[in-house]
Amino acid sequence: MTMPKGLKLVERDAGGVDPAFRADVLIGLAQPQKAVPARWFYDDAGSALFEAITRLPEYYLTRAETAILERSAGKMAALIGPGRAVVEFGSGSSLKTPLLLASIAPAAYVPIDISGDFLRASAAALAAKFPGLPVHPVEADFMRRVELPGEVAGLPKLGFFPGSTIGNFVPATATDLLRTMRAALGEGALLLIGVDLVKDRRALLCAYDDAEGVTAAFNRNLLSRINRELEGDIPVDRFAHQARWNDAYARIEMHLAAQEDLAFSVSGKRFAMRRGETIHTENSHKFTRRSAGLLLAAGGWEPRACWYDPARRFAVLLAEACPPRSAP
Ligand code: AVJ
Numbered sequence: 001m002t003m004p005k006g007l008k009l010v011e012r013d014a015g016g017v018d019p020a021f022r023a024d025v026l027i028g029l030a031q032p033q034k035a036v037p038a039r040w041f042y043d044d045a046g047s048a049l050f051e052a053i054t055r056l057p058e059y060y061l062t063r064a065e066t067a068i069l070e071r072s073a074g075k076m077a078a079l080i081g082p083g084r085a086v087v088e089f090g091s092g093s094s095l096k097t098p099l100l101l102a103s104i105a106p107a108a109y110v111p112i113d114i115s116g117d118f119l120r121a122s123a124a125a126l127a128a129k130f131p132g133l134p135v136h137p138v139e140a141d142f143m144r145r146v147e148l149p150g151e152v153a154g155l156p157k158l159g160f161f162p163g164s165t166i167g168n169f170v171p172a173t174a175t176d177l178l179r180t181m182r183a184a185l186g187e188g189a190l191l192l193i194g195v196d197l198v199k200d201r202r203a204l205l206c207a208y209d210d211a212e213g214v215t216a217a218f219n220r221n222l223l224s225r226i227n228r229e230l231e232g233d234i235p236v237d238r239f240a241h242q243a244r245w246n247d248a249y250a251r252i253e254m255h256l257a258a259q260e261d262l263a264f265s266v267s268g269k270r271f272a273m274r275r276g277e278t279i280h281t282e283n284s285h286k287f288t289r290r291s292a293g294l295l296l297a298a299g300g301w302e303p304r305a306c307w308y309d310p311a312r313r314f315a316v317l318l319a320e321a322c323p324p325r326s327a328p
Contacts, residue, residue, distance in 0.1 A: 017229045018114075020141070022267060025226055029271050029279070036222060038168045038254075038282040039114065039143070043225050047118050049218040056214055058206040062094075064314035065162055065194045069096050072307040072316070073103035079305055079318055080190055083107045085152040087185060088160040089142045090114075091122055096162050098129055100192070108134040108152050114141045143177060146184055157185040164196035164314070167251070167285040171295065174285075178299020182321050189321040191301050196314055198286040201245045203313075208243035208252050208284065216241035219254050222281055232266040242278065250291070254282040292317055 013019050021040055028036045042050065054062035069076075082105035088097060091111030101109060109126060113119035116139045123137040136149040148157075159181050166174055181191065208215055219241045226232040239256040246253050255278035263272040273279075287295070292315065293303040301319035308315050 015229070018141075022230055025230060025266060026269060029266065029269075033280055034271075034273070034278070035280040036226075039141070040225065041218065041222055041282070042115050042118075043221075043229075044115065044117055046218060046221050046225065047115050049214060049221055052214050053210070053218060056210045056212065058210045059215075060203075060207060060311075060313055061164060061196050062096075064309040064311065065164075065316065066096055066099065067309045068194075068307050068314065068316045069099040069103075071310075073099060075305075075307070076100075076192070076316075076318065077103045077105075080104050080158055080192070083156065084158040084190070085110055085148075085155040086158050086160055087148065087152075088112065088162075089181065090161070090163070090165055091119060091137075094122075094162065097122075097126060097160070100160060101126070101130055101133065104158070106133065106158070107155050108136060110136045110138060110148060110152055112138045112140055112142050112146055114139070143180075145180055148184060157189040159185050159189060159191040159193075161191065162194040162316075164194050164284070166193060166295070167196055167287070168283060169285075170249075170283060171285075171298075174295055175298045178296065178301055182300040185321065187321065187323070190304075191296075191319045191321070192316060193292075193296070193319065194314065194316050195287040195292045196284070197312065198250055198288055199313060204252055204286065205243050205245060208254060209241065213241075215243070215254075219256055219281055223256065223279075226266055230267045232264065234264040234266070235262055238262055239279075246283075249283075250286050252282075252284040252286070253280060254284075255280050287315070289315060289317075297322075 024037050053059050084106055085108040086106045087110045089112055091113045111123050119137050123135050127135040140146045220236050223234045223236045238259050242255040242257050244253045257278045258273040260275050289306050296303050296319045300322050302322050303317050303319045305318040306315055
């Protein structure tokens with residue numbers, strides 16, 4: 001088992017806080033529509049709450065995508081071929097990765113995650129499950145350009161971006177991210193990407209507003225994290241979780257709505273909110289096969305194949321890095 005300590009590319013200030021978190025929160029809270037980027041959900045508590053979400057009856061995404069990887073593994077493997085370095089963006093601690101690794105005979109596995117503890121735990125679990133597979137974890141924010149470990153430099157790559165995480169980004173940012181991935185993965189790379197599909201809006205709203213309130217806790221944890229890490233005094237329990245369907249952009253939005261006029265400070269800066277005013281915390285875009293294909297193409301990836309779960313709630317697409325643009 002090859003299991004190096006891993007590359008660490010996440011910055012920390014004197015208090016152990018990523019300075020990009022402070023900057024994003026202070027800028028986001030100063031906007032007319034307050035907003036904090038969704039990637040800051042995933043501290044250790046947030047990552048654990050997300051794991052709980054994936055087990056909720058309402059949250060079909062994880063089960064649907066796992067079913068696709070189970071039932072279509074053979075066809076995927078035939079198109080992907082053996083000997084690639086699998087580079088997973090935002091590895092978390094999923095069950096999907098072993099399904100993929102077991103079917104394609106990869107040459108190495110490179111999980112990239114911003115949450116160091118989850119990264120190390122899942123990398124160690126995978127290395128134990130696949131003795132002989134070199135595992136090279138990278139603790140990094142994949143939104144910035146990630147330098148891959150030297151050990152996989154000569155190998156063809158398969159990017160793996162499951163979970164419909166691409167849906168968290170507005171189209172301009174999603175396109176940038178796909179281009180960044182293409183640049184990091186190199187010529188001849190493939191990308192296996194999961195996207196949640198447009199469907200009945202009630203089913204979508206329930207998936208983001210579950211009966212047990214786990215998604216509400218996940219949403220509110222962002223405020224607790226701000227209080228913990230950025231010297232905040234936000235009255236967390238005065239905020240209500242909201243899930244909304246934005247039809248123009250085909251996306252679920254999560255917000256935290258102030259239940260009364262209130263004020264708080266973060267990092268020594270004062271903020272005030274009126275009753276009903278919200279902090280926008282997440283977009284989760286939903287796709288059709290065509291809209292996903294168009295986004296991939298805009299990001300420099302040519303869609304090659306698409307698989308669905310039996311209920312057609314979710315899709316996994318395989319795309320190939322476009323050669324540098326020639327025609328038309
Ligand atoms: C991990 C980004 C795919 O958008 O469905 C789950 C996160 N947010 N419930 C999603 C999430 C609320 C999730 N992704």
